[in-house]
Amino acid sequence: MATIKSSFLNLLVTLTVITLVAGLSLGYVFQWTKEPIAKAQMEKQLRAIEAVIQGYDNNPVTEKYKVATPDGKDSLEFFPAKAKGEMIGIAVKTKSSKGYSGDIRLMVGFTMKGDIEQVVVIEHKETPGLGSKMSDLKFLNQYYGKNPGQMNMKVKKDGGEVDAITGATISSRAFSEAVQVAYETFQTVNHGPN
Secondary structure (H helix, E strand, O other), X not given: OHHHHHHHHXXXXXXXXXXXXXXXXXXXXXXXXXXXXXXXXXXXXXXXXXXXXXXXXXXXXXXXXXXXXXXXXXXXEEEEEEEOOEEEEXXXXXXXXXXXXXXXXXXXEEEXXXXXXXXXXXXXXXXXXXXXXXXXXXXXXXXXXXXXXOOOOOEHHHXXXXXXXXOEHHHHHHHHHHHHHHHHXXXXXXXXXX
């Protein structure tokens, strides 16, 4: 009986020491990598903003703010782009959870009139070779220079004006939905001409 108690106590002490060492190691690694990860994420956002809005001289990342979507269920990040103190556009980080394989995250650049300058796919888990084609210029060109307030952003299959990616209608729908939500949210704060 003494052997069983001794083995249990040894096991308990060993597991406690292993857990403590593992916990301290994870905490140290987290603290050590926290700043580089934050810096990399900021640089990634800045590259996405630079791809969708050109000609600004401020740092949109440091001036970002959140705006609630019109349905009030979410909020989007807005990155104001200014040149010599004047607003020239806004980059909006938007998403749709209706992708074929999960969330689709985009950065959409709008002029102050609400026209789409550019769209960049930030993240997706869509099928390679199908849904991943939403980053192709052939698909993206349908959006550039268009104003979602004057264009039906749905895919043609749903009565809209967007040619869906062949074999990836669900991804195309989600992409269009994310752009539309970005525009509608943009309109709630933008009081410029449409």
